[in-house]
Amino acid sequence: MSFMTSTTTKYPHLFSPLRIGAVTVKNRAIMGSMHTGLEEQEDGHIRMAEFFAERARGGVGLIITGGISPNEEGGLGAKLSNAEEVARHRVITDAVHAADPDVRICMQILHSGPLAPHDKCVAPSPVRSRIARFVPNELDETGIEKQIADFANCAKCAQDAGYDGVEIIGSAGYLLSTFLVEKTNLRTDRWGGSFENRMRFPLEIVRRSRAAVGEDFIIIFRIAAMDMLQGGMSWEEVVQLAHELEKAGVSVISTHFTWHESAVPTIATMVPRAAFTSVTGRLKKQVSVPVITSNRINMPDVAEAVLERGDADLVSMARPMLADSQFMKKAAEGREDEINTCIACNQACLDHTFGGNQEVSCLVNPRACHETQLVYKPTNAPKRIAVVGAGPAGLAYSTIAAERGHKVDLFDQSPEIGGQFNLAKRIPGKEEFYETLRYFKRQIEVTGVNAKLGKRVDADFLKSGAYDEIVLATGIAPRTPGIKGIDHPSVVGYIDAILGNKPIGKRVAIIGAGGIGFDVAELITHVGKSSALDIDKFAKEWGIDFENHPRGGVTGVEPVVEESPREVWLLQRKDTAVGKGLGKTTGWTHRLTLNRKGVKMVPGVTYESIDDAGLHCLVDGKPMTLEVDTIILCAGQEPLRDVYDAFEGSAENVSLVGGAYEAAELDAKRAINQAARLAAQV
Ligand code: NAP
Numbered sequence: 122m123s124f125m126t127s128t129t130t131k132y133p134h135l136f137s138p139l140r141i142g143a144v145t146v147k148n149r150a151i152m153g154s155m156h157t158g159l160e161e162q163e164d165g166h167i168r169m170a171e172f173f174a175e176r177a178r179g180g181v182g183l184i185i186t187g188g189i190s191p192n193e194e195g196g197l198g199a200k201l202s203n204a205e206e207v208a209r210h211r212v213i214t215d216a217v218h219a220a221d222p223d224v225r226i227c228m229q230i231l232h233s234g235p236l237a238p239h240d241k242c243v244a245p246s247p248v249r250s251r252i253a254r255f256v257p258n259e260l261d262e263t264g265i266e267k268q269i270a271d272f273a274n275c276a277k278c279a280q281d282a283g284y285d286g287v288e289i290i291g292s293a294g295y296l297l298s299t300f301l302v303e304k305t306n307l308r309t310d311r312w313g314g315s316f317e318n319r320m321r322f323p324l325e326i327v328r329r330s331r332a333a334v335g336e337d338f339i340i341i342f343r344i345a346a347m348d349m350l351q352g353g354m355s356w357e358e359v360v361q362l363a364h365e366l367e368k369a370g371v372s373v374i375s376t377h378f379t380w381h382e383s384a385v386p387t388i389a390t391m392v393p394r395a396a397f398t399s400v401t402g403r404l405k406k407q408v409s410v411p412v413i414t415s416n417r418i419n420m421p422d423v424a425e426a427v428l429e430r431g432d433a434d435l436v437s438m439a440r441p442m443l444a445d446s447q448f449m450k451k452a453a454e455g456r457e458d459e460i461n462t463c464i465a466c467n468q469a470c471l472d473h474t475f476g477g478n479q480e481v482s483c484l485v486n487p488r489a490c491h492e493t494q495l496v497y498k499p500t501n502a503p504k505r506i507a508v509v510g511a512g513p514a515g516l517a518y519s520t521i522a523a524e525r526g527h528k529v530d531l532f533d534q535s536p537e538i539g540g541q542f543n544l545a546k547r548i549p550g551k552e553e554f555y556e557t558l559r560y561f562k563r564q565i566e567v568t569g570v571n572a573k574l575g576k577r578v579d580a581d582f583l584k585s586g587a588y589d590e591i592v593l594a595t596g597i598a599p600r601t602p603g604i605k606g607i608d609h610p611s612v613v614g615y616i617d618a619i620l621g622n623k624p625i626g627k628r629v630a631i632i633g634a635g636g637i638g639f640d641v642a643e644l645i646t647h648v649g650k651s652s653a654l655d656i657d658k659f660a661k662e663w664g665i666d667f668e669n670h671p672r673g674g675v676t677g678v679e680p681v682v683e684e685s686p687r688e689v690w691l692l693q694r695k696d697t698a699v700g701k702g703l704g705k706t707t708g709w710t711h712r713l714t715l716n717r718k719g720v721k722m723v724p725g726v727t728y729e730s731i732d733d734a735g736l737h738c739l740v741d742g743k744p745m746t747l748e749v750d751t752i753i754l755c756a757g758q759e760p761l762r763d764v765y766d767a768f769e770g771s772a773e774n775v776s777l778v779g780g781a782y783e784a785a786e787l788d789a790k791r792a793i794n795q796a797a798r799l800a801a802q803v
């Protein structure tokens with residue numbers, strides 16, 4: 122069998138096969154584990170089968186499923202411990218192997234330990250995590266033996282279900298990692314105390330699992346190579362654990378860089394690409410089994426560079442495979458400019474996983490995890506479609522409709538595509554938005570959308586009969602609050618502030634603390650190069666010491682944030698905590714960054730008036746004057762429907778999408794999802 126093609130020479134490392142024991146993985150790209158929520162659903166195994174099969178067809182070498190518990194205590198709704206559950210998993214493995222027999226699929230065994238959302242949760246000691254709901258129950262000898270046996274049984278069940286291997290997660294604050302770290306393992310018996318004792322539980326799980334599945338089955342162990350905890354694992358302990366894991370029978374070591382409770386962002390868009398792979402590189406030198414690295418590796422050239430400099434043997438990309446199922450195929454065919462790049466926003470994936478009951482998907486690819494439901498079938502009745510507005514909604518609609526075979530004219534009065542994304546890309550830490558714009562620009566070419574930029578169209582033109590369907594993605598207009606003195610020269614709209622069209626003074630009040638208020642605060646308090654583009658600067662800002670690797674990588678290291686050139690007040694009328702509505706998994710990073718830069722976040726504000734003295738307001742009912750030079754309006758948006766209104770309800774073939782449909786809490790996730798669903802049906 123041949124795994125390389127002539128077109129893959131651009132990424133020779135990424136496309137070289139790797140032997141793992143008796144198994145060959147056809148390239149170095151892993152679709153990393155990510156819980157999708159499908160695991161717990163009645164028909165989830167059928168949807169997961171298609172979700173993974175599509176990625177197998179897309180060229181990835183090895184897939185690792187979302188976490189599955191070995192038992193009830195493990196805390197996930199989905200477990201694998203009996204024949205009935207084996208049969209459900211068989212549907213998934215059969216689909217993947219049928220899609221491509223050379224693609225390997227491993228199942229992740231995840232025991233949440235103290236993070237399990239029920240009062241029967243277990244741990245080495247009754248130490249509650251700051252992000253957990255319950256104090257865990259301390260395991261006794263019998264309980265420990267049961268957990269170990271359940272892991273081995275789960276690994277055997279995975280083998281019976283047709284998986285090529287399992288990944289045992291020993292990081293992130295889940296059960297195994299809490300045995301390893303002193304602050305969560307207070308035991309004085311043979312499972313606690315010395316590091317030899319603290320390692321005993323994970324090592325015993327690996328040994329017993331290996332005994333259950335035989336030599337040829339892949340066992341990956343996910344280790345917290347830098348857990349980002351004050352008092353976390355030392356580098357010597359990480360290395361010692363890796364050595365012992367090898368002896369215990371792991372086939373591959375996968376490096377992870379956080380516990381969920383740590384106060385360092387490791388996957389958000391503000392994290393530089395491949396920021397942590399040097400740590401994997403150091404571990405790789407210590408072991409003989411292959412090593413996997415991960416985190417913010419989202420394009421083939423990034424993966425290739427990591428492999429080329431010898432930081433890892435395999436590269437794990439979880440969210441990038443959500444964003445584009447054909448990632449590796451496109452890389453192989455020299456079509457990397459067609460890759461729909463993961464922008465690390467977390468808005469439709471991890472925010473949904475950790476935020477409750479919403480199904481996981483992807484902001485830039487609403488088909489993710491909905492492969493059986495949202496299908497872009499070629500049309501057999503091509504229509505002439507006019508799309509007005511080349512923001513996220515208009516771009517998604519036109520490219521999907523054109524891909525299906527419709528003839529699409531896309532109009533925008535601006536000479537460039539992107540709408541509000543052109544603002545987002547200018548915010549330090551949001552540079553990935555350039556990739557989405559590059560993707561859509563290329564999709565316009567590939568799908569044959571006729572883009573007519575710099576052209577304003579009106580209802581009369583659209584009514585001329587040239588079009589079967591008219592889609593209005595005309596977007597939004599910033600809201601101007603009715604505050605006395607709002608026309609004062611010190612008042613600047615957020616678009617002008619972000620584009621740098623108006624000078625911004627030294628003392629600034631921002632009216633409105635939604636996503637854009639935070640973005641503007643970040644922009645105007647920022648100095649120098651974006652830390653998302655500079656690993657050293659990022660490490661300093663978040664107190665990570667890559668060189669000396671103190672415990673957890675962070676113990677005793679003070680974050681160093683460059684002083685803001687401005688004094689800033691970020692204001693809102695609500696009396697809830699400022700920034701509460703930001704993304705579940707990333708909001709805290711924005712709040713913390715601005716706090717460290719001295720931005721004053723003030724809720725409960727009533728705006729009274731603006732004049733030469735500044736902004737007069739009431740804060741919690743008390744009068745206050747903020748003596749500021751500039752007031753930036755970030756007070757949300759109103760839909761822009763002038764073209765739609767001109768139809769006066771007369772046209773049945775006119776649709777509104779994106780911000781023009783609903784501007785309240787307008788976001789790109791909703792706009793793209795809505796547009797994609799409409800375009801799939803037209
Ligand atoms: P937004 O989230 O709706 O926030 C608008 C802000 O303006 C709120 O703080 C609101 O708070 C205030 N406001 C509303 N009406 C006002 C009025 N009449 N007078 C004074 N203040 C008023 O809108 P946005 O910040 O413009 O962001 C738009 C959307 O873009 C976001 O919802 C988000 O989905 C997306 N976005 C997301 C991110 C992110 O980090 N994920 C970043 C940028 C943008 P009060 O009513 O309490 O004053």
Ligand code: SF4
Pocket residue numbers: 440441443444462463464465466467468469470471482483484485486
């Ligand atoms: Fe990446 Fe955002 Fe999509 Fe998640 S929602 S996969 S972070 S682009």
